[in-house]
Amino acid sequence: MKPLQLFDPASSTYTYVLFDEVNRDALIIDPVDDQLERDLKVLRDHVLKLVWTLETHTHADHITSAGLLAEHVGAKTAVPAGCGVPAAAVQLQDHDELRFGGEKILALHTPGHTTGSMSYVWRDHVFTGDTLLINGCGRTDFQSGSAADLYRSITEVLFALPGDTTVWPGHDYQGRSSSSIAREKAGNTRVSGKTLTEFVEIMNNLDLPMPKRLHEAVPANQLSGLAGETTPSAGQVRPAEGYAGDVPPQLAFEWWKAGDAVLVDVRTDAEREWVGFIPGAIPLAWKQWPGMAMNLAFEEGLKAAVPEGKKVVLLCRSGVRSVAAAKCATTLGLSAYNILEGFEGDPDSDAHRGRKGGWRFNGLPWRQG
Ligand SMILES: N[C@@H](CCC(=O)N[C@@H](CS)C(=O)NCC(=O)O)C(=O)O
Ligand SMILES: [Fe+2]
Incomplete structure (x- = not known):
């Protein structure tokens, strides 16, 4: 059984829905606010009860719909403990598990893109957020990022998973959908065959423009996306x-x-x-x-x-x-x-x-x- 993979074109973000095929309890990873209606429809169409929303990290390029999903369908919000989202229902620690129906998902702390970043292992799938991308990895130049931490997270934590584990990234900017641990270990141009020093050098010279929504998205995501969703209006219906x-x-x-x-x-x-x-x-x-x-x-x-x-x-x-x-x-x-x-x-x-x-x-x- 595969996860449902959904895409937000504005931010090139992947959102994933996993569920128990028998009792229909579901979990969503990295939902995007602009896609709320689509995601509610996916839940309806598959007759799913969303029990968890899960973030891989505090995003800098889009706003989560976790808070809205909690309000609409009663899901509980779970976030990595190091992500600065105090109002989330569950603060995940390394190796914590979340259950949905008879299924479970394992949280692995994989810092580097951000200090709090986590990856999640479900069956033979891993949701890597922006820790490991397809033939790439998350940048480390903001949100307390650390290239050295990222190197360790990728090479010691993710590459320790079985080679046939399917890698589902948090983004892809070139239309690719998934990869595998074996493929990334062998051919990820930023990491494969690179020493820590070489990797840090590569990461320090990426010279990427800042995400356009950085200053808006990070504080909004620290409130699970619920800041400013309504506008007060003066006396008029x-x-x-x-x-x-x-x-x-x-x-x-x-x-x-x-x-x-x-x-x-x-x-x-x-x-x-x-x-x-x-x-x-x-x-x-x-x-x-x-x-x-x-x-x-x-x-x-x-x-x-x-x-x-x-x-x-x-x-x-x-x-x-x-x-x-x-x-x-x-x-x-x-x-x-x-x-x-x-x-x-x-x-x-x-x-x-x-x-x-x-x-x-x-x-x-x-x-x-
Ligand atoms: N251009 C995008 C930003 C893209 C970006 O910086 N993405 C982050 C993930 S939040 C990243 O780590 N990218 C790695 C890369 O592009 O190699 C925007 O304005 O939103
Ligand atoms: Fe990110």
Whole structure:
């Protein structure tokens, strides 16, 4: 069985989907934000439940969709411990394993392109990120890169794998898809037959232009790609495809206070308990997996909660799941709005401008206990 290999032409990035053929639990390696819709479709088409998103390193040339995939389909995010992504659910150490269904994948710390970089071994496949590319390797001139570390990672860690292991790189800039450990050992022009000193010399003289999105991508990836995904807007409802529109938190709050709208919180019980809840909001978790036709509990709850003639305003953590929920509510005939910025928005801008977690307003208790 082979992994599914997907390509992002803008950054020449390969994304991989692996899954357990029996129970359909899946894992995605290095997903790209611009390809979110494609990847969700791949999951739906193959009837997969995404349980993990996995990064090979903190990318400098594109932004991950890991955070978005966590929000859309409930995947857990895993990153190499040395990559500076503190909010990821799992910080992988060398030789850690992740399980999906009956399958497992092994993390190998392969520093050099970045200090945190890891490669992942699954069956007789290795996903090398930018540690080992086809007839090449990742550059080492930024993000605490080290040519000497990279040499050791390639020659001592990756080249120690069986020769027939298929190598799946993080990028290819010339349309090649995969290689093998034996082929790279024999013919990788940067590494094969080179001493450490020769390799360092080659790497120090590559003279490559900096990735165009370096300064934007690295900080965004350290937040799993969730920074700035929503834009606050001042008091105006934007019409939206498939639902009534996006409302800024202040307006949603006004509608709710005035009794014009029902406020539905689509976060899970665990999230509300952990982060905080809104007294009086109706809790109705939005959970939808690929392949699941609908979310019946959500639909039934919504019908019961929203009287005729009232709007419904939907809130999640950051304003992503609430869009899907608003579309679903619209199919039930409701006038449904997505609340921009979710629970992180600020419904009481005068009192709390600039404060995070704005749904702590006007002296109302907002956190349980
Ligand atoms: N031109 C590309 C950057 C390409 C690049 O620097 N890629 C990195 C991986 S993030 C690399 O290590 N490339 C190795 C090479 O091109 O030999 C961009 O602007 O995004
Ligand atoms: Fe990279």
